[in-house]
Amino acid sequence: MAVFTEVGFDEADALVQRIGLGPLTELRGIEGGIENTNYFATTASGHYVLTLFERLGPQQLPYYLCLMKHLAARGMPVPEPVADPDIAPPADHPLSIPADAPCEFLHRVAGKPAAIVQRLEGKSVLAPTAAHCAELGRLLAHMHQAARDFPRLQPNLRGLAWWNDTAPVVLPYLDAPQAALLRSELAYQNHVAASSAYAALPRGPVHADLFRDNAMFATDSDEPRLTGVFDFYFAGTDTWLFDLAVCLNDWAIDLPTGRHDALRADALLAAYVTVRPLTGAERALLPAMLRAAALRFWISRLWDFHLPREASMLKAHDPTHFERVLRERSHPSAAPLSWPVASGLAQAA
């Protein structure tokens, strides 16, 4: 169970009562997750998730929590955070609010910054079909559009700068072929990021970690129905294409080999472009962003695996999975632009 910090019942009860959710009836640590401490909290008024942030602080958290509120207010199925009635929201200034401006959704529990958000119904589907991928693709495009007018700015904190800083930290743990792959891919991604095609990519607030285990589907329906997506704590302002690539690399991959699954990838992409067609620059850079997304999670998994933190019980994700995905994506025969959807349905916007 990823409970890094124990929370007493009385302390959680005091918080939920103070913010108007009524008395706490149940508090249960959640298994799974490797970043934060999570508890299911049930009160007289409903079901919630209490998250204590282990690495993030008041400089970064307002962006994530306010983004969730912004998306929920626009009808997106994301957990709505609950505000502290004693903290005034920042004065309305729609064009730009500093990322670290005070935030009414940020609480303090057991000495840690904390949030309490609505609990989503449903279950994650870890072996998605093309129909699940289509649901996800559609929602992703709608979220990109709904976040367009989000007024806070914060870069993706697990973006290129973090890869450049973290690669030297993990390199000593790699064998020679792995080290060569990491170095060459990083050089390639720095080159791509400096290009005019990359500068032309549309961008905005993105989830940046929308894996299968961060989405829920209804359990009472024969047809796949997405009930929501959560865990926005790696969100940031980045290219929409990178967000799409993160999803393709997790939802549309053959897990044992790391190979791309054309049926699921086409379904995800086709549903996405039905809502928001890709631009020419996006179609051209999709292969590069699939590599970037694989590199991002290879590096973070290497970092978590070789430099772990303490937890009550914690299972680090396997870094070699994303090494395989990256090798597949950077292999000369990898040609995602031959996907029918990439050459057919996706017209320049």
Ligand SMILES: Nc1ncnc2c1ncn2[C@@H]1O[C@H](COP(=O)(O)OP(=O)(O)OP(=O)(O)O)[C@@H](O)[C@H]1O
């Ligand atoms: N809003 C929510 N509604 C329902 N369940 C949730 C919600 N938030 C978290 N959970 C449950 O808690 C588990 C752990 O949450 P999460 O994935 O956010 O952990 P984490 O440690 O913050 O993130 P990571 O996925 O980065 O390791 C999820 O798998 C899910 O079962």
Ligand SMILES: N[C@@H](CCO)C(=O)O
């Ligand atoms: N989704 C990430 C973990 C949390 O960021 C991974 O699978 O490596």
